[in-house]
Amino acid sequence: MVSVEGVGKQYRLQHQRGSEPYRTLRDSIADAAAAPFKWLNGSRQAVTTPDDFWALRDVSFDVGGGEVVGIIGRNGAGKSTLLKILSRITEPTTGRITLQGRVASLLEVGTGFHSELTGRENIFLNGAILGMTRQEIRRKFESIVAFADVERFLDTPVKRYSSGMYVRLAFAVAAHLEPEIFVIDEVLAVGDAEFQKKSLGKMHEVSRGGRTVLFVSHNMAAVQALCNRAVWLDRGRVAAAGPTADVVASYLQAAHSVDRSLLAPIEVGSHLEVRAFRLTPNPVTSGETMRFSLVLAATAPTKLAEVAILIYSSLETRIAIIDLRTVSLPTRLEAGQTWTVDGGISSVRLVEGDYRFGLFVNSSEFIGDVTDVVELTVQARPHTGQVVPYSAVHRGFVELDVQVNS
Amino acid sequence: MKIIIEPGRSATHYWRDLWRYRELMSFLAWRDIAVRYKQTAIGLAWALIRPALTLIVFVAFRRMAGLQQGTVPEVLLVLAAVLPWQFFSSAVLESSGSLIGNTALISKVYFPRLIIPVAAVVTAFVDFLATMLLLALLMPWYGMLPDARIVALPALVLLTSALALGLGLLLAALTVSYRDFRYVVPFLIQLGLFVSPIAFASSQVPEAWRAVYSLNPMVGIIDAFRWSLLRGVAVEPASLVTSVVMTGVSLALGTWYFRRTERRFADAI
Numbered sequence A: 001m002v003s004v005e006g007v008g009k010q011y012r013l014q015h016q017r018g019s020e021p022y023r024t025l026r027d028s029i030a031d032a033a034a035a036p037f038k039w040l041n042g043s044r045q046a047v048t049t050p051d052d053f054w055a056l057r058d059v060s061f062d063v064g065g066g067e068v069v070g071i072i073g074r075n076g077a078g079k080s081t082l083l084k085i086l087s088r089i090t091e092p093t094t095g096r097i098t099l100q101g102r103v104a105s106l107l108e109v110g111t112g113f114h115s116e117l118t119g120r121e122n123i124f125l126n127g128a129i130l131g132m133t134r135q136e137i138r139r140k141f142e143s144i145v146a147f148a149d150v151e152r153f154l155d156t157p158v159k160r161y162s163s164g165m166y167v168r169l170a171f172a173v174a175a176h177l178e179p180e181i182f183v184i185d186e187v188l189a190v191g192d193a194e195f196q197k198k199s200l201g202k203m204h205e206v207s208r209g210g211r212t213v214l215f216v217s218h219n220m221a222a223v224q225a226l227c228n229r230a231v232w233l234d235r236g237r238v239a240a241a242g243p244t245a246d247v248v249a250s251y252l253q254a255a256h257s258v259d260r261s262l263l264a265p266i267e268v269g270s271h272l273e274v275r276a277f278r279l280t281p282n283p284v285t286s287g288e289t290m291r292f293s294l295v296l297a298a299t300a301p302t303k304l305a306e307v308a309i310l311i312y313s314s315l316e317t318r319i320a321i322i323d324l325r326t327v328s329l330p331t332r333l334e335a336g337q338t339w340t341v342d343g344g345i346s347s348v349r350l351v352e353g354d355y356r357f358g359l360f361v362n363s364s365e366f367i368g369d370v371t372d373v374v375e376l377t378v379q380a381r382p383h384t385g386q387v388v389p390y391s392a393v394h395r396g397f398v399e400l401d402v403q404v405n406s
Numbered sequence B: 001m002k003i004i005i006e007p008g009r010s011a012t013h014y015w016r017d018l019w020r021y022r023e024l025m026s027f028l029a030w031r032d033i034a035v036r037y038k039q040t041a042i043g044l045a046w047a048l049i050r051p052a053l054t055l056i057v058f059v060a061f062r063r064m065a066g067l068q069q070g071t072v073p074e075v076l077l078v079l080a081a082v083l084p085w086q087f088f089s090s091a092v093l094e095s096s097g098s099l100i101g102n103t104a105l106i107s108k109v110y111f112p113r114l115i116i117p118v119a120a121v122v123t124a125f126v127d128f129l130a131t132m133l134l135l136a137l138l139m140p141w142y143g144m145l146p147d148a149r150i151v152a153l154p155a156l157v158l159l160t161s162a163l164a165l166g167l168g169l170l171l172a173a174l175t176v177s178y179r180d181f182r183y184v185v186p187f188l189i190q191l192g193l194f195v196s197p198i199a200f201a202s203s204q205v206p207e208a209w210r211a212v213y214s215l216n217p218m219v220g221i222i223d224a225f226r227w228s229l230l231r232g233v234a235v236e237p238a239s240l241v242t243s244v245v246m247t248g249v250s251l252a253l254g255t256w257y258f259r260r261t262e263r264r265f266a267d268a269i
Helices: A025-040 A079-086 A119-129 A134-148 A163-175 A193-208 A220-226 A244-256 B014-020 B022-039 B045-065 B074-098 B100-108 B115-141 B148-177 B181-195 B207-213 B217-229 B237-262
Strands: A002-012 A052-063 A068-072 A094-100 A103-106 A181-184 A212-216 A229-234 A237-243 A266-268 A272-280 A290-298 A302-313 A318-323 A331-333 A338-345 A353-363 A367-379 B002-005
Touching: A002 A079, A052 A079, A052 A094, A052 A229, A052 A237, A068 A079, A068 A220, A068 A244, A079 A094, A079 A103, A079 A212, A119 A134, A119 A163, A119 B022, A134 A163, A163 A193, A193 A212, A193 A220, A212 A220, A220 A244, A229 A244, A237 A244, A266 A353, A266 A367, A272 A353, A272 A367, A290 A302, A290 A331, A302 A338, A302 A367, A331 A338, B014 B022, B022 B115, B045 B074, B045 B115, B074 B100, B074 B115, B074 B148, B074 B181, B074 B217, B100 B115, B115 B148, B148 B181, B148 B217, B148 B237, B217 B237
Parallel strands: A068 A212, A068 A229, A103 A181, A181 A212
Antiparallel strands: A002 A052, A002 A094, A094 B002, A229 A237, A266 A272, A272 A290, A290 A338, A302 A318, A302 A331, A302 A353, A353 A367
16 A cells, blocks of 8 residues: 655755745855856765664565555654655655555645634535545535534634634534545544544544554554554664564663663753653652752743642653642743752552653743653562562553452 | 656646546635635625726826826726736736645645646636626616627636636746745836826837737737627727737747646645
């Protein structure tokens, strides 16, 4: 169904005067004026300069009919570029892709939604943008409205919708596409928990319906739940491809071998960095006490409003957070000033395994998550009862303090 | 259905895709019109106020300049030129800015990009139809009803659309690569207003300059509009031929450049 052969994509990194990707006429005129001199120097032929950057290099894989394939990799590994090429938004520099069947691609939900238009109008507009005909939309209209659960607001402009309603409506339109090949970016990461369950269910339905799906995601749990095969991209190349369990395992292993202490400060937007983030002891034994300390430093004057520590499983599911809003926040930091917090978790009730710690930061220049700051290894506590505990993979993430009466 | 993606391959099936996505084109044009009229308090009236004010200013200008009266009421003479000019100028302006105005669509969804500037011209056309109402009201008022020559009007509207689209495609593609054109286009259109026969008739241009003057493709088109609507106005066949040739050239050049640069839009925008 899908055959990718030797695909590469090269971008030219321009020495920018501004930060915009486009050129101004002045740049081109300057280049044109300089061209004859370059020719005199004999350096006119195009050469690969250090400014050329290959976002994808020699990527090949095949996807059979009805297969659901996950594409995984770190940020900047080329996943988005591959999606854009598969969706025909941009052209590859080298190679060839053959797609057999009607293709629909979903790089975000609600592309082309207009806030002034009503829900009804946006269903038609968005449907057309995604490639549905007017007739097709009319036929599925009832079902889309029911799925999104917005009957009462159909004739309200979407600018008055809550963000949840907006996302539900957008996903509902996309979920009613009926292509033979579906290319999807992490659209599952939307909506509230209930809606996520609903959309995950829809995805299951899609994949069982014999449709070919290419699913790009950070969420290892979703990839494992939905995909039978996976392709791991690393710095633009295919690092591994095969059954999902194997590929995810080697991806996680590689991610683990990355040094677990914070070697260099991590930037948080333009004005702030994580100077230090220590967990002691690390490894920690399940059920024992652990201390944490965090140092944020301002590289330029900034205002810090909220900070939270985020705890993820190795499958990148968020498990818990430590809310730090109560600790002298909000606060204003001058350049060079630091903001320090430390504390303890009296009992680390986590099942043995590896966990990742990240941060949520809300400052005047940055709001968002910083994932993968440090890693914590939790070791199994020595077992005391009469039965040997089930292995960690069966026990989820949390050790509850339980009394069982018999 | 089989799709092959290769460097330089986007040309295959392009025109077939364009036909398949024709509904999207009408949706985009409809969106632009719907949004505009939702955001403004007096909606459609804006379409009429603009030409009406231009008309008043130009008639006043004629009076002050002491331009001699012909057989045609000067209000109609000016209006028959203001309407096609405004159609042309807003079509060029909106289509050349249409690509950078739809960045989100271009970077997230595939469809033949040609749809976007075409939809912008369609939007301008709908406005033009509304402004024709003004002429339909004023012509009976001045006791001048069109004769059989009005059948040429649809062809002239088509010619204007094609000229505007050709220039719009070229300028839209150039604006993606060179943002300078965001400033160049409004300026050129402003200049065009003064070098086109709107406040006056082409026959009032000195004989010696007439040939050079007719190189402006809007000269032939505006003269032909007046000829088709009003009695007693002649059109120079040579200047109309110039307009047709220039339209062909701009459409060919615009389409060629647009198609050549289209595959880079998503990377450059």
